[in-house]
Amino acid sequence: MSNLKVNIAGVEFKNPIITASGTFGFGKEYGEFYPLSALGGICTKGLTLKKREGNPPPRVAETYGGMLNSVGLQNPGIDHYLAEDDKRLAKEGVVVIANIAGSTLDDYIAMGERINESSADMVELNISCPNVKQGGMAFGVLPKNVEEVTRAVKNVCKKPVITKLSPNVSCIADNARAAEEGGADAVSLINTLSGMAVNYKTRRPVLANNNGGLSGPCVKPVALKMVWDCYNAVKIPIIGLGGITTYTDVLEFMICGARAVQVGTANFTDPTAAYDIAKDLEKYVSENDVDINDLVGTLILN
Amino acid sequence: MKDRIATVLKNVPVSDGIWYMTLAFDDLDGIKGAQFLDIKLPDRSRVLRRPFCICDFDAEKKTADACYAVVGGGTEVLTGVKAGDKLNVLLPLGNGYAPEGKKIMLIGGGMGVAVLPAIATANPDKEIHAFIGFANKGKVVLEKELGKKCASVTVATDDGSYGKKGFVTTVAREAYDEMRPDEIFVCGPEVMYKAVKKCFDGVKTPIYVSLEQRMGCGIGACLVCNCKVRRADGEGYVRVCKDGPVFLLDEVVL
Numbered sequence: 001m002s003n004l005k006v007n008i009a010g011v012e013f014k015n016p017i018i019t020a021s022g023t024f025g026f027g028k029e030y031g032e033f034y035p036l037s038a039l040g041g042i043c044t045k046g047l048t049l050k051k052r053e054g055n056p057p058p059r060v061a062e063t064y065g066g067m068l069n070s071v072g073l074q075n076p077g078i079d080h081y082l083a084e085d086d087k088r089l090a091k092e093g094v095v096v097i098a099n100i101a102g103s104t105l106d107d108y109i110a111m112g113e114r115i116n117e118s119s120a121d122m123v124e125l126n127i128s129c130p131n132v133k134q135g136g137m138a139f140g141v142l143p144k145n146v147e148e149v150t151r152a153v154k155n156v157c158k159k160p161v162i163t164k165l166s167p168n169v170s171c172i173a174d175n176a177r178a179a180e181e182g183g184a185d186a187v188s189l190i191n192t193l194s195g196m197a198v199n200y201k202t203r204r205p206v207l208a209n210n211n212g213g214l215s216g217p218c219v220k221p222v223a224l225k226m227v228w229d230c231y232n233a234v235k236i237p238i239i240g241l242g243g244i245t246t247y248t249d250v251l252e253f254m255i256c257g258a259r260a261v262q263v264g265t266a267n268f269t270d271p272t273a274a275y276d277i278a279k280d281l282e283k284y285v286s287e288n289d290v291d292i293n294d295l296v297g298t299l300i301l302n
Numbered sequence: 303m304k305d306r307i308a309t310v311l312k313n314v315p316v317s318d319g320i321w322y323m324t325l326a327f328d329d330l331d332g333i334k335g336a337q338f339l340d341i342k343l344p345d346r347s348r349v350l351r352r353p354f355c356i357c358d359f360d361a362e363k364k365t366a367d368a369c370y371a372v373v374g375g376g377t378e379v380l381t382g383v384k385a386g387d388k389l390n391v392l393l394p395l396g397n398g399y400a401p402e403g404k405k406i407m408l409i410g411g412g413m414g415v416a417v418l419p420a421i422a423t424a425n426p427d428k429e430i431h432a433f434i435g436f437a438n439k440g441k442v443v444l445e446k447e448l449g450k451k452c453a454s455v456t457v458a459t460d461d462g463s464y465g466k467k468g469f470v471t472t473v474a475r476e477a478y479d480e481m482r483p484d485e486i487f488v489c490g491p492e493v494m495y496k497a498v499k500k501c502f503d504g505v506k507t508p509i510y511v512s513l514e515q516r517m518g519c520g521i522g523a524c525l526v527c528n529c530k531v532r533r534a535d536g537e538g539y540v541r542v543c544k545d546g547p548v549f550l551l552d553e554v555v556l
Contacts (some may be wrong), residue, residue, distance in 0.1 A: 025523035031546070032521075035307070045525075053539055058516045060526035062376070064349045069518070074525050074539065216349045266520045269342060269349050271305060272390065 003291040004282055006040065006260050008237045009185035011038035011121050013095050013260060015026035016292060017252065017278040020072065020241050020264030021046055021099035021124060022071065022165075024274075026085040027092065030267065034275040040260060041095035044081070045127045047275075049110055051077035061206040066216025066243070067265060068195050070209035072190035073101055073126075078114045083209045090119035101126040104143035105152055108139070112153035112161075125184075128166030128191035140166040140191075143178035148276060150182030160185040165230075168194045172226045173233035180234045186261065189230060194291045194293060216265040217243040224256050231257025231297050239281050245273070247280035257297040311365065313383050318440040320413070321381055322357070323368045326390060331476025332366040334398030335421030336487070336512050336548050339366060340520040342390040345379045347501065353517050354378050355489075355545070356394060357445065358419040366393060369416040371511075381509045393518055399510055399548045401428060403484020408432045409474045409498070411490025415444050417512055421487065422451035429453045431481060435490075439463040471497040483507060488551070496556050510552040515542040530555035 054074025194211025223242025240258030388427030522544030
């Protein structure tokens, strides 16, 4: 019987489509295009204890089949989120995943506690942002740090925790294992790939921050391989992301082992991208009479 | 606001490296001056839309125009679009500019001139004086279009090959004392805003500017197109696409 529902760490999603952190704000702007309840879930912009201004502009550079960003975790801070966005999002009829970040281990612990005050259904631990000098990716590189920060947040956070993994590491499967060891309820991958765009006329990087994170269709093959590697390394569910633009991309990620997926850069190309993908996926499962869960990890190697 | 399918009525070069596109929509409502549209390129290797100011519009015919300079691969792709083609377009985006005063001075520099006709179209009851500046005669655009809608149009070229010789900011400043406009609106490169700040120093008339920044989503979610402003609660970043693109010159940190 056809089915689109997926379950991750006890949380039910009406379909496996989640919007990726940083591409969707707090849902308000996209809510003008379609009801957010059409999605499985939404991931909030990365939240920190205090308001963050982020990096100077330009913060975006288009590249072949993708883009670099260097926003640098600009966000209004957890207090503002709880006062302005939390209650509104709770009424949207969609799973809300609060993405949290910090500069120090204590920041992550404090955020893990503060997020208990929210009505978010889950927490995504951002330890893989390539755009902030301190913290961020520093926690996401070495397996022992991934394990430590995951465990520290798990100790204080009452909500299921997803650890978001960076692809800018020597072996992402080791980091997935470390997250699992630290008690993560799930892992999501991949965050952006570290990259640079250069203007040959000025001999300068296009981004004011020099470096940025690469996303979009060009990273999809890297992401698929990493999802498959992690699927073979851990038992906890995997949320796959990286360049998903169509429902067939979703099917590919699920076949490689993802239980759900996130749509990011595609939201910029089309504000209705996540909605369209969810509708197309619904059509696919109904026409082919499949339970989407039956596809997970069914990759047949040559 | 929603994404719409537009039919291209016209897409032609109008001067040196500058093209003019007219798009027809099934419905088109409430466009203010200085808003923008965001075009999805017919090239799947490019993930970002291209934002352009709404150069002009016709509420009855349900058309909106973009006047764009060919500056890179994306705009080059756009020049290949033919009349009859369909494009996915978001509009109208941004806060726009709705003048409160009666007598308005518009100053445009280079491609910044492209935003001025729509302001005149949206405000037929205002007395509008346009000052437009270009590097040289070959770059002059939209003089005739503005002439039909404005009380006066003054052209300046940096090299004096057409109209008055000199920077348009200087030419506008010279006319200011006699003209006494209620408001001033400026659109052009950042260097022009610095020049306006300098030569209109001490002038009490409110000066509005339209900012430009590389954009991502175009609707306020992704925070890549930020600019810095100074307000009562201190300095901070605001979104050019959603909080702008029009700001008071006084609050913009240049």
